[in-house]
Amino acid sequence: MVQTQLEAAREGTITDAMNRVAVRENREPEFVREQVAEGQAVIPANTTHDALDPMIIGREFATKVNANIGNSETTSDLEGELEKLHTAVHYGADTVMDLGTGSDLDKIRETHIEHSPVPIGTVPLYEAVKQAGSPEAITTALLLEIIDKQAEQGVDYMTIHAGILAEHLPLTDGRKTGIVSRGGSIMATWMEAHGEQNPLFQVYDEICEIFAAHDVTFSLGDSLRPGCLADACDEAQYAELDTLGELTRRAWDHGVQVMVEGPGHVPMDKVAENVERQQAVCDGAPFYVLGPLVTDVAPSYDHITSAIGAAMAAQAGAAMLCYVTPKEHLGLPDENDVRDGLAAYRIAAHAGDVGNGRPSARDWDDALSEARYAFDWREQFRLALDPDRAREYHDQTLPEDNYKDARFCSMCGVEFCSMRIDQDARDRAGGEMDRLESGIDLESSPAAEVNRPPVGTHESATLPSDEEWTDRSVEEVGDD
Numbered sequence: 143m144v145q146t147q148l149e150a151a152r153e154g155t156i157t158d159a160m161n162r163v164a165v166r167e168n169r170e171p172e173f174v175r176e177q178v179a180e181g182q183a184v185i186p187a188n189t190t191h192d193a194l195d196p197m198i199i200g201r202e203f204a205t206k207v208n209a210n211i212g213n214s215e216t217t218s219d220l221e222g223e224l225e226k227l228h229t230a231v232h233y234g235a236d237t238v239m240d241l242g243t244g245s246d247l248d249k250i251r252e253t254h255i256e257h258s259p260v261p262i263g264t265v266p267l268y269e270a271v272k273q274a275g276s277p278e279a280i281t282t283a284l285l286l287e288i289i290d291k292q293a294e295q296g297v298d299y300m301t302i303h304a305g306i307l308a309e310h311l312p313l314t315d316g317r318k319t320g321i322v323s324r325g326g327s328i329m330a331t332w333m334e335a336h337g338e339q340n341p342l343f344q345v346y347d348e349i350c351e352i353f354a355a356h357d358v359t360f361s362l363g364d365s366l367r368p369g370c371l372a373d374a375c376d377e378a379q380y381a382e383l384d385t386l387g388e389l390t391r392r393a394w395d396h397g398v399q400v401m402v403e404g405p406g407h408v409p410m411d412k413v414a415e416n417v418e419r420q421q422a423v424c425d426g427a428p429f430y431v432l433g434p435l436v437t438d439v440a441p442s443y444d445h446i447t448s449a450i451g452a453a454m455a456a457q458a459g460a461a462m463l464c465y466v467t468p469k470e471h472l473g474l475p476d477e478n479d480v481r482d483g484l485a486a487y488r489i490a491a492h493a494g495d496v497g498n499g500r501p502s503a504r505d506w507d508d509a510l511s512e513a514r515y516a517f518d519w520r521e522q523f524r525l526a527l528d529p530d531r532a533r534e535y536h537d538q539t540l541p542e543d544n545y546k547d548a549r550f551c552s553m554c555g556v557e558f559c560s561m562r563i564d565q566d567a568r569d570r571a572g573g574e575m576d577r578l579e580s581g582i583d584l585e586s587s588p589a590a591e592v593n594r595p596p597v598g599t600h601e602s603a604t605l606p607s608d609e610e611w612t613d614r615s616v617e618e619v620g621d622d
């Protein structure tokens with residue numbers, strides 16, 4: 143009989159996975175257990191995923207990043223798919239979703255799970271559509287069969303689009319971009335065609351039982367997420383969110399771990415509101431957000447538009463960020479897009495962690511800053527979020543090895559390197575900069591010519607006299 147991480151945590155057991163997570167997060171195992179027991183964090187770890195290095199997703203832990211991979215009808219080979227997994231993990235993905243819709247889905251999924259140290263997520267609905275031939279042809283039995291098969295294969299978490307209900311569909315009528323979630327559009331099509339309620343909602347308890355038998359974690363799909371700023375925070379989005387809150391509690395009743403997916407496209411002034419609302423409606427279940435994109439106007443730069451929203455969401459309490467690549471809305475990402483998307487999202491996640499004061503998060507920034515000020519270029523590259531690119535950019539203009547010890551780079555050049563100038567000044571001053579003291583002769587300073595008013599087009603009549611200015615400067619900096 144399988145015991146889920148949630149069930150173990152509730153009865154007071156600290157599992158091996160919890161101990162491992164505690165080490166990785168620099169937290170006490172008991173704190174990890176409490177967070178899992180209360181549903182505030184999840185450890186997606188299918189009991190048959192032997193290659194997994196357990197990790198945790200929750201707002202009290204380091205913000206995580208997911209990368210999507212997967213084949214399509216046009217690109218599909220096992221080696222290529224393994225390469226994508228390797229690329230995603232190499233550039234820092236904490237989890238990987240296999241969203242393949244091409245051929246050999248079972249073989250590719252099993253190979254991914256066999257090799258992946260990070261949790262693998264899927265959307266079983268995609269395989270159902272592929273097998274059935276169209277959204278309308280899906281049956282409830284087929285859905286359950288595929289979910290059960292993927293759970294047995296070792297999938298750690300699955301996106302289940304059970305929250306979109308028939309009564310929500312009319313709420314999307316006035317939208318600018320309708321239903322943009324793939325799973326949402328499939329379920330809406332099915333409900334329209336059959337005139338019945340969402341089958342995933344109807345057999346939700348059976349899905350919970352399958353998940354409990356393998357410790358698969360729910361990622362409750364946000365089928366009605368906004369696809370543009372104009373649709374953000376509308377009635378349809380929040381009606382589905384209410385249903386996701388109910389489904390969260392039902393999964394917990396079955397001892398199954400849950401996280402909840404979120405938008406989408408959201409203006410900056412509504413990002414925190416989205417996170418806070420999800421946390422309230424879903425009783426603190428981890429929020430897993432796609433971006434959100436904070437503007438719609440930058441196709442080919444949507445890793446940036448969305449990383450801005452992702453950083454804000456992370457600071458507001460989102461637990462995992464699903465990356466967006468520069469190819470979003472435009473095409474299937476290649477390896478470079480995956481790299482750029484992951485870099486953008488690791489920045490967002492880390493910035494959120496620093497802003498939230500996560501234990502040790504700032505240490506990384508401080509270590510890199512110290513290496514930078516010491517002109518320790520090799521250490522700076524080693525500590526960089528993307529070491530290869532940092533070195534590559536440096537070497538574009540100063541490739542020779544002796545420049546790895548240089549006290550400048552090509553940005554300001556040797557003469558104007560501010561850090562070198564500053565260090566030399568401190569050296570001359572015997573370590574610390576002297577403070578301005580009363581009686582200092584500003585007139586004899588070379589800076590006096592350029593740094594004292596009036597400057598530019600200001601009227602000298604509105605500015606302090608030279609004497610007043612000198613007195614003020616001394617008062618302001620002299621007694622600090």
Ligand code: SF4
Pocket residue numbers: 549550551552553554555556558559560561562
């Ligand atoms: S030259 Fe400019 S950018 Fe380069 S190390 Fe010096 S201060 Fe920094």
